[in-house]
Structures are given as C-alpha cells and as structure tokens.
Amino acid sequence: MSTTTHDTVAAHDDHHHGAPKGIMRWLLTTNHKDIGSMYLWFSFIMFLTGGAMAMVIRAELFQPGLQLVEPNFFNQMTTVHGLIMVFGAVMPAFTGLANWLIPMMIGAPDMALPRMNNWSFWILPFAFAMLIGSLFMEGGGPNFGWTFYAPLSTTYSPDTTGLFVFSVHIMGISSIMGAINVIVTIVNMRAPGMTWMKLPLFVWTWLITAFLLIAVMPVLAGAVTMVLTDKYFGTSFFDAAGGGDPVMFQHIFWFFGHPEVYIMILPSFGIISAIIPAFSRKRLFGYASMVYATASIAILSFLVWAHHMFTTGMPVFAELFFMYCTMLIAVPTGVKVFNWVATMWRGSMTFETPMLFALAFIILFTIGGFSGLMLAITPADFQYHDTYFVVAHFHYVLVTGAVFSIMAAAYYWLPKWTGHMYSETLGRWHFWCSVISVNVLFFPMHFLGLAGMPRRIPDYAIQFADINQIVSIGGFAFGLSQLIFLAVVIKCIRGGEKAADKPWEGAEGLEWTIASPAPYHSFTTPPEVK
Template identity: 70%
Template sequence: MAHAATQDHHDDHHEAPKSFFRRWFMSTNHKDIGTLYLIFALLMFFIGGSMAMLIRAELFEPGLQLVQPYFFNELTTMHALVMIFGAIMPAFVGLGNWMIPLMVGAPDMALPRMNNMSFWLLPFAFTILLSSFFLPGGAPAGGWTMYPPLSIQGGDSIAFLIFFVHVSGISSIMGAINIIATILNMRAPGMDLLKMPIFVWTWLITAFLLIAVMPVLAGAVTMLLTDKYFGTSFFNAAGGGDPVLFQHVFWFFGHPEVYIMILPAFGIISEIIPTFSRKPLFGYKAMVYATASIAFLSFIVWAHHMFAVGLPLGAELFFMYATMLIAVPTGVKVFNWVTTMWKGSLTFETPMLFAVAFVILFTIGGFSGIMLALVPADFQYQDTYFVVAHFHYVLVTGAAFSIMAAVYYWLPKWSGNMYSERWGKIHFWLSVISVNVLFFPQHFLGLAGMPRRVPDYNVAFADFNMISSIGGFVFGATQLIFVGVIIHCVFFAKKKATDRVWEGSKGLEWTVPSPAPHHTFSVPPVIDDSQLAHGDVGH
C-alpha cells in the first residue's frame, strides 16, 4: 500500500505509461493525479459558472424573464454545491497533489493507489449530483445548506444529494489522510516541520480540518436521509425533533469548511509574495501559528450562521466574540504579506498581480465578515445580498484568485513552457475589474434589504442588479481567456521555462527540471537551508 514510501522502485517506472488509459485512469503518480484534479476543477468551475450566468441573467432586471422560480432555486443550490465541492476543493487538492511531494522532497504521496481512488470517486459523485436535474421534480432546490424541513419536502433529489455528499466526503477524507501521511512521514531528511513551505503547512492543517468535519457532515445528512425515508424525527418538530439541531450540526461542519477553502489559499499567497518581492516571508512562524489559530477558532464559531434562529443571549455573545477573534490571526497574515512586500524588489508578473489582488479583496471580504459577526447588525444583514457579497469576496477574489495565481505560478514548472504574460495580465485586469463590478454593488443591495435566493425583486433594486449582472457576464467570459492561456502554454508556447522559472523563487520544487519529470526525488534531496523557501527560520 505504501509502495511509494519506499526507495525500492523499479527502473522501468521512470517514464509515464504510454497508454492513455493506463496513464490517466490507473495513475498512481501524484503529478498526473494532480493534473486530473485540476482539469476536473476547471470543468466544474465552468459548469458552476454557467449556472451563475443564468442566475445573473434572470436577475438582470426585475420580473421573471428566463427561468421558473423553482428552477432558479435549483440553480442557486447547485451552483454552490458545484463550486464548493467540485471547483474550489478539488483545485486545492490538485495543487496539493502536485506540489506537496515536490516541496517536501518526497518521491510521491504516501498512499498512491488511494490517491487514484480519491480522484476517481469525484466524477461519479458529480454525475450523481448533476443527474438530479433530470429527475421528476428536478434537482435539489432547498439551498446548499440542506436545512430541513424545506430540503426534504421536495422530490427524491435530496437522496441523490445525500449520496453525493457521502461519496465526495469519502474522497475528501481519503485525500486528507493521504496528505497528512505524506507530510508527516515522507519528508526528505533535514526537512523539519518548521522548514516546510507555508503551502505545505496550510495543507497539513486543512487536512486535519477535513478529517474532523467531513464525517460530521456525513452524519448530519444521514440523519436527514432517515428523517425523509425511514421514519426518524431528528429534525422533525412534530415527532419530538428539532430542525435547529440540523443547523448546529451542519455549521459545525460548515464553518471549518470555509477555512478548508481558504487556508490553502493563504499558503499559496505566502509562497508567491516572497518570490516576487525577492525577500523571505516576513514572520514565517507567526504565519504557521496564525494558521493553526484560525483552524482552532473555526470550531467554535459555527453559530454565527444562526444568530437569527433564536439563540440564548449568552450564546450569541460567545459566538460573536469568538468570531471577531478570528480577525486577529487573519490580521497577522495580512500584516505579514504587506511587510514581506515592504521594501522588496517587487515585480508584477501575473501570479503576483493575483496575489496582491487577493490581499486587498480578501480583506474586503474579511471586513464584511466582521460586520456580519456583530449580532445586532446581523439581524439586519442576514439572508440579504450583503451575505452573498461577503462570501463571494472571500471565495472568488479569495480562494478562486489564489488558485488562478497558483496556476500561473506553477504552470511553467508543470508544463515546461512559459505562459503568455500579456494574456495573463489581460486575464487579470479584466477579472479584477469585472469581479468588483459583479460583487461590490451586492453590498448595497443587501444593505437596502434585497433578500438572497429570489428570482424577482423590487424595482428599487434594479440598477445595482443590472450593474452586477454586467460584471458577472464580463467576469464569466474573461475566464475563457484563462483556459486559452493554459492551453496555449501547455501545447503551443515556444518560450521554454527554466528550472527555477522565477528569479526570486526558492524551495525544492524549483530544483527539479521544467517540466517536472514523471518521477522526482527517487533519491532523497540534500536539504540546503539557504535554498529553502523560508531560509533558515531557526535563527
């Protein structure tokens, strides 16, 4: 099982298998599986994105234009599920698969066959989920949070959704086990924990979060399943249950899930900013401790999603203060990124542009998070477009921008070619402008009282909705440039990448050739502290 954990590899395994089927369907190679994850995530990004385009088209002006209200609810529900479980999470797993073994000097993941299975569960899970559109009664429409009683009052699509959650949850758990086992056991000699790149640290902590909360989600949805089909009443008030119990259990998963989607992003940004600032990361250890603090706090803030359900005052105060406390380690991170750039020899290649945009725009999402954490204010904001604006700033200009930054940063290492910097920058500037046109007006809509998840709205909200939709269409179309840049880089680019790729890059991943050979570090690398991403942090 732990074949790659050994050095007893066979010489005939040095090249990728020639057969397409063997290489891509039966792969145990971390790079190929990483590529599969990234391609899958990109596909899901466009499927989820096309749902977003339909949503924004419907909301372009007041009244019902394009879709039936029930189908609109299906779209909002499925858009969230596809983007969270299909695009953002698999993209980070793909990046982790590709880069973690390279960054810690390991020949592969600790459990390569399980790695294959982790990936190949996902296409099946999403076939189950997306096929629910064709069921009588349509796809799940009760919101991605699956709150009962609404979620179990529809058709049988909820059973498909629950099965999807189970299968993709197993995939996530297996991926997390693999990442933890790799990081703890497969590091090259001399790669101490506090010499690991920050991206590896953030993934280690994220993997522990996944292990802790994915089984909780599985448990919650199983209770939902038995409530609908097997006569239990966990969440049915008529049978002695409590629907609010589901919200508690769901958000005990759901809030750490937010950090599962942002901690690896923090890691990526912490790799990119030092490279293009030509300085070591400021406060390496503080970054590690801040990541761990955020992870810990993520377990004690879940009820801030439920301030309006009628919690006791003491609970509301506790969850308000605990939530606001998260601003401290997050502030440490933002401070350290800015301080890393301070007096650095900055250049603004595409990955750095996305990273700087991340720091600014994620912070806007963080500030609106603080606003939402205030109990009295939350009663006004909750279930409005302000919440939609908040979490899209965190997840699109946060998580998605970090993934784009990572792709531009590591694509030359993966493909051996340089992408078009001109088109990368065009992609960046169109994205950063349009995404703000898309999401910033949603703050105003929310503050003015426009509710979430509605296909029609008062004419008072018309102007900002139209602006938001225009931003959405431009942002959506712009992402086709991203695909074009990737395809051009991988298949057509003439300019070859050097091994180090970027002038300021440091770390083991830059010591292997570009493109990275199919097998790397079959012989453990010698760790030279001066070449590590964060220098000799012990002194």
C-alpha cells in the first residue's frame, strides 16, 4: 500500500469526524454503525408491514366464510406477508446486526467494503417499494405464494409479475453484496491474535451464512429470471407444452429455499451462543463442536431440498434419501441445543430480558425442530403437506426462532448501541406478552393441520371455526405486543440509566471493551487479542 493511500484515508477520516448532519448523513454514510442502524430500522418497519398483512389474514380467518377481503386479495396478503417477512424483516435484521457487531467483535474499524455496504442497504427500500406498490396496481400484486410455483407465477399470474421479479432481483443483489462484505471483513480484518477458533460464534455463524447466501441467492435470481422469460418472452422452462417441466421449478426453487431456511437461523444460533453464557456466567460449553455443527448444518442444507416435494411423485429411493438426510440435520442441531443446556447447567443464571428471549428461543425453536422431524417422515408428510401443520412448523422456527433471537440480540446490545439501559420492566412486559400470545397464535395451528385444514385458503370448513378464532386472537395480541418493543427501543434511544461499557456481568467479547454508546469510530487502532 502506498503512502498516498494512507494520507487520503487519514484526510477522509478527519473530514468525517463526528457524523455529518441531516438526511445526507444517512444517504451517503459508509459507517458500519449507521448502516447497521438503518438496516435494523428498515427491518422493523418491514416487520410491522408484513405483520399488518398477517393481521388481515387472521381477521379474514376469524370466522368461516368470506367477510373482509376478496380471495384474490387474501392470496396477495399471504404472498407478500411471506416475502416481506423473509426478505424484508428477518434477513435485513441479521445483516443489520452483522454490520453493527462484526467489526466490533473482531476488532476492526469498519466493514471491509464500506461503499458497497452503503449500496447494499440503499437498494433495498426500492425493491420493497416496487413489491408493495404492485399491490395497488391493476390486477393486483403477486398472489401465487412466496414460493411462486410455476405455473401459478407464469401462466396464471397477474400482469405485475415483472415487478415482483425485479424486486426479488434487487433483494438478491443486496444480500449478495452484504454477504461478500461480511466474508471479506472477517477474513481480512480480524485484529492481531484473533485466530479462527477465537472468533465469537456470532461471527462464525455469519461467515457460514454468508457463504450460503453467495451459493443460493444467485440460484433464486435464476429461478425468477426463468419465470420472467416464461411469462413474457415465450420460453418454456416450466411449461410442459414447450418441453419444460413445472416440477423442475420446485427443484430449482427449493435448491435455493432450503439453504435459505438456514440463512435465517444460523445467525440466531450465534446470538443465542453469546447470550446464554453471559447470563449463566459460564463459558460456552463445546465451542469447537458449535463451529463444526454449524458447518455441518450448512453442508447438509444442500442435500435435503426435495423434502418440500415428497408429494410430487418422486421415486421411493429419492424419498428415502431426502428423508434420511433431513433427519441427519437433527444431529448437529441437537449438539447445539445440548451445548446451550450444558452451558446453563450449574451456572449462576439471571433472567434479564435478553436471557428470557434466549431461553424461549431454545424451547420453542426445539418444538419447531421436532415438528420438522415429523414432516421429514415421508409417509406422514403426505398427510401434513400443505396443511396448517406446516404453517405451525415454520412459524415456530422463524418467529419464536429467528425473530425471538433478533429481539434477544436487540435487548442484549441496545445498551452498547444507545449508551442507555432499556426499561427492564417494559422489556419483561414485551417478553411475557409475546411468548404467551405467540403460543396461542401458533400452537393450535398444529391441531388445525392434523385435522386437515389446508394452508393459503381464505375460507374453511365449519369444524375449524373455534380453533381459528383462538389463533386469530393470539395473532392480534402478538401483533400489538410488538408495539411495546417499539416503545422500549424509542425510550432507550432517548434516555435512561447510563449504561456501563460492559453492562452484563458475564458478557464476553471485544465489543464490551469500548465505550457505551459505541463511539462513531471504534478500533481505529486494532486491539491485541491474547
């Protein structure tokens, strides 16, 4: 590196001492903390937007029959709810956490590619503006389910499908850029002495997640491109009349879709692996096995995609292969759960809000894991396929799994981000309201599914009425409970008890060695890790 580069970098830093003011600060920022905050706020706004759509769904399903919305609009709600929650809420929240935390955890001054970081955030609002905007256009928005199976998304889709395709392209480009940034940062910018097996698990899990993103987001981009050309340019990738095959769509989609599931849960494992030891005041049990388990889950995730497609008429051999591979994933996942439990064993535990969410994560995510094992059993899946049992399963792993871990992370690191302690009373209110309502919301869905209620349908047989009413009440309560979280965060930003540099007695990691709130530029000289 030449000396001139050094000089320009130094001048650049001087110029930006403190943050520039106004809207331009946020538009032009390359600071990992600013970008992290924008990601987190964006994700929360999307969480509320997607949540509002879920409220429409639950209001319609409150009673049998059609009362509030047209079936076509109902389909748009289920589709866009799914797309927003996956690509707009969960994934950007993890990217936001990665931006805030990875540089502070590995002792780096910023992300490795700060300008690309700015781009990867700022293209996201446009993607979602396009997606949500299509709902208001003639013919309506996407109504074919977030999985956009052909021919629903090709032959039978609304005219706005092109907008859906381009918005998914943009989301994909954003995620890929974010993933590249994470990998380059972790590989090249670790502080001296921060060896691979000293990395905090959140950093490890994100590194593996980033590789998954680079491997599968382009495949998703390919799938939507094929949908685009099939619909508008006369190709026949998925059209049997032209020699294509609609079942092939499902193979390509789930080749992306199953690793995507782990993209949305591996960073959670990292978060939980930070919080459980902190509030148990013990070191994490089995650090190395956690790293290997994460890597095994990532590799296995490429070998299980067809368990989403057992009913498409696969040969028995393939069904058995995918069934056993799927069940194999329970082994590394079990290693993780047992490690967390072993960490708590004889620890001096306290139950602040982050710990409450982390504990709820372990129990409820495990329930979601077990229903996943039930779904993996091929003959059983023929009954569960496309019922509310599946809906219950993936909401247990994504809401009480991924979302709860994001909440836990927010409470755990809020003092570091804002310099203030959040209100513990309000935090506990948020936790208890959420954990009770979320179970009222999702647990009875298992029964609905076992009794045969199909998913994605705006009406249902009369015998499902009572349970659907309970589910809807749980849904409304869970939705409202999240407003408490908004209040906690705003209150914490505006003021509160001054947070110590290390507000949690048992917390470990470089991020607790810098001041609270974390200064705009941290670790400009790398720390020495022993």
